Structures are given as structure tokens and as C-alpha cells.
Amino acid sequence: EAGVTQFPSHSVIEKGQTVTLRCDPISGHDNLYWYRRVMGKEIKFLLHFVKESKQDESGMPNNRFLAERTGGTYSTLKVQPAELEDSGVYFCASSQAFGLGAGELFFGEGSRLTVL
Amino acid sequence: QKEVEQDPGPLSVPEGAIVSLNCTYSNSAFQYFMWYRQYSRKGPELLMYTYSSGNKEDGRFTAQVDKSSKYISLFIRDSQPSDSATYLCAMKRTNAGKSTFGDGTTLTVKP
Numbered sequence: 001e002a003g004v005t006q007f008p009s010h011s012v013i014e015k016g017q018t019v020t021l022r023c024d025p026i027s028g029h030d031n032l033y034w035y036r037r038v039m040g041k042e043i044k045f046l047l048h049f050v051k052e053s054k055q056d057e058s059g060m061p062n063n064r065f066l067a068e069r070t071g072g073t074y075s076t077l078k079v080q081p082a083e084l085e086d087s088g089v090y091f092c093a094s095s096q097a098f099g100l101g102a103g104e105l106f107f108g109e110g111s112r113l114t115v116l
Numbered sequence: 117q118k119e120v121e122q123d124p125g126p127l128s129v130p131e132g133a134i135v136s137l138n139c140t141y142s143n144s145a146f147q148y149f150m151w152y153r154q155y156s157r158k159g160p161e162l163l164m165y166t167y168s169s170g171n172k173e174d175g176r177f178t179a180q181v182d183k184s185s186k187y188i189s190l191f192i193r194d195s196q197p198s199d200s201a202t203y204l205c206a207m208k209r210t211n212a213g214k215s216t217f218g219d220g221t222t223l224t225v226k227p
Contacts, residue, residue: 048213055213091159107159
């Protein structure tokens with residue numbers, strides 16, 4: 001069974017440009033999460049989808065970030081326009097359970113974003 | 117103040133040593149306590165989790181939670197070079213989706 005896949009693995013863009021990151025969760029996982037790790041800091045929650053609905057977007061830093069999950073399958077995270085402080089590794093994770101139990105998160109390998 | 121503080125490391129130990137990794141937290145609403153392992157350029161993978169206080173053992177790994185002290189630990193016995201990785205503690209509330217992570221501790225086990 002395929003794990004969580006993310007694309008691209010690495011993106012280098014200029015400040016002010018737009019980047020779109022994609023995540024394909026494990027098949028059948030209704031819960032999809034985006035997390036981000038900025039260099040030297042902890043992995044921070046960005047938002048949580050249950051199917052196509054945003055369950056919790058409290059971690060989204062500002063309105064330059066837009067996440068979508070069309071049809072409850074794959075998700076995209078768009079950063080527009082990108083700023084220097086957006087550089088980091090963006091992780092996508094998926095899980096079957098939400099709430100009950102620990103809801104084991106399965107992470108992708110991450111998309112590394114470098115904004116110059 | 118961060119909700120989760122993790123001993124920063126890095127840690128370097130000889131093969132066979134016992135390793136102790138620790139986190140403290142401030143949010144008393146956390147009920148699930150997880151340990152993730154992350155190899156370089158990979159995503160975190162769940163090692164084990166504990167609900168509320170107590171101990172849990174899985175092979176060479178033991179997780180301990182002391183809710184009264186808001187302190188959690190992961191012990192690795194007979195450490196192996198393959199255990200070299202970054203270890204992340206994470207916590208979540210019951211019925212919550214998001215997890216809150218510590219900064220991670222990088223462990224190197226030398227043969």
C-alpha cells in the first residue's frame with residue numbers, strides 16, 4: 001500500500017512568487033493534516049481536513065496560505081506571494097481515526113521550500 | 117511559552133547504552149503522548165503512544181508519562197546504530213485532531 005506522497009520534494013522560488021505543494025494521503029484516510037517545520041523550530045500544525053472540509057485551520061499563519069482538498073482526496077497548499085520566512089519543510093500527514101485513540105499520523109517525506 | 121519543551125540534545129552514546137529522552141509540557145488537557153522517530157530527509161514515523169499516565173513497553177523502547185509532573189520520557193535499551201535519528205515527542209487532547217510537537221532530540225549511537 002502506498003504511503004503519503006508529497007510533491008515536489010524540493011522547490012526553490014523567488015520572494016513574491018507562488019508555489020503549490022501537493023499531498024496524496026493514504027487511500028481511505030479521511031483525515032489530512034499539513035504541518036510545517038521552519039529551520040531550528042518545532043514541527044507546527046497548520047490545518048486539518050476531514051474529507052473535503054476544513055476541521056481546524058488555526059495554525060495557518062496568514063492569508064497568503066490557501067489549502068484545498070478537492071473531493072476529499074488529494075490536497076494542495078498554495079503560498080502566494082511567498083516570503084522569506086515561509087522557507088521550511090512542509091509535511092503532510094493522514095490518519096484514519098480522529099478524536100478517539102491517538103489517531104496515528106502517517107507522514108509524507110515533506111516538501112522542502114526555499115524562498116530566495 | 118511553548119506548550120511542549122523537549123531536551124534539545126544532541127545526544128551521542130556508544131552502542132548498547134541506555135538512552136533517556138524527555139519532554140515537559142504545560143497544557144494539562146493533553147491526554148495522548150506520542151513519540152515519533154525521524155530519519156534524515158524522511159517524515160516522522162510513530163514509535164509508540166501512551167494514553168494518560170503510566171508506562172508502555174515495546175521491545176527495547178519504554179514510554180513513561182507522569183501527568184502530575186507534566187513530564188514524559190522515552191527510554192531505549194541496548195541502543196543500536198540503527199536507532200540514530202531525531203526523536204520527537206508529540207501530544208494531543210482527546211477528540212482533537214492536531215498534535216503539538218517538541219523540537220526533537222537528535223541521537224547518534226556509535227558502534
